[in-house]
Amino acid sequence: MSDRNVSVITISREYGAFGRTIAQKVADLLSLPLYGRDEIIKKVAKESGYAEEDIRKESEQMSRGARWMNTFLNNAAVYSSSYDEIFKAQREVILELAQTPCIILGRCGGHILSEEGIPGFHVFLFADRKTRLARAAQLPENQGHTGRDLERLVNKREEGRENYYRQYTGCSMGDARNYHLSLDTGRIPQDVCAQMIVTAVQSEQR
Incomplete structure (x- = not known):
């Protein structure tokens, strides 16, 4: 993959791979706005009229069990529709944000831009399971979860994230061919990851 005149960076990541932290460091280094899950959800809610809670559920309920249960209890066509x-509304928001230089974290941002032929630099962050579990234990959303309970929770979030990506792109989120740069955040320090992304982006703009 090779794009020139890059103005938008998209970052996809495994759960617990320090995605938000590294994205914020890149944003600070380049003085660019960062749009992650919360920022995008708020904007989608404002522009589409959907409730923020419904937009959050759209991605949170992508684990196989939750998806099956919702489809079973509700009309499948209405559920999917x-x-x-909601995803279409989110897609429009991402395309709108990409009109000016920024960093987009998650939400299938890289795939959406690629589909529209919009230049972007696409990054994937991953880490070994031990690193991701340790990081997950530090996140406020997982407070009170330890041991096997934490592992089950992380498995559910990982499955939901992968299923969400596959549902709307037809691809595996971890396929390196969809990115310009993939980094192992379990081996490479966060500050180094951020600087590597900045260096790679700047080299594309020369």
Whole structure:
């Protein structure tokens, strides 16, 4: 993959791979706005009229069990239609944000830009399971979860994230061919990862 005149950086990541932390460091180094899950959800809610809670559920309920249960208890066509419409609204917001230089974290941002032929530099962050579990234990959303309970929770979040990506892109999130740069955040320090991304992006702009 090779794009010139890059103005947008997208960062996809495994759960617990320090995605938000590294994205913020890159944003600070380049003085660019960062749009992650919360920022994008708020903007989608404002522009589409969907409730923030419904938008969050659209991605959180992508684990196989939750997806099956919702489909079983509700009309499958209505369930799919409402969540697909939310994704379409999110897609429009991401395309709008990409009109000016920024960093987009998650939300299938890289795939959405690539589909539209919009230049971007696409990054994937991953780490070994031990690193990701340790990081997950530090996150406020997982407070009170330890041991096997934490592992089950992380498995659910990982499955949901992968299923969400596959549902709307037809690809595996971890396929390196979809990115310009993939970094192992379990081996490479966060500050170094951020600087590597900045250096790579700047080299693309020469």
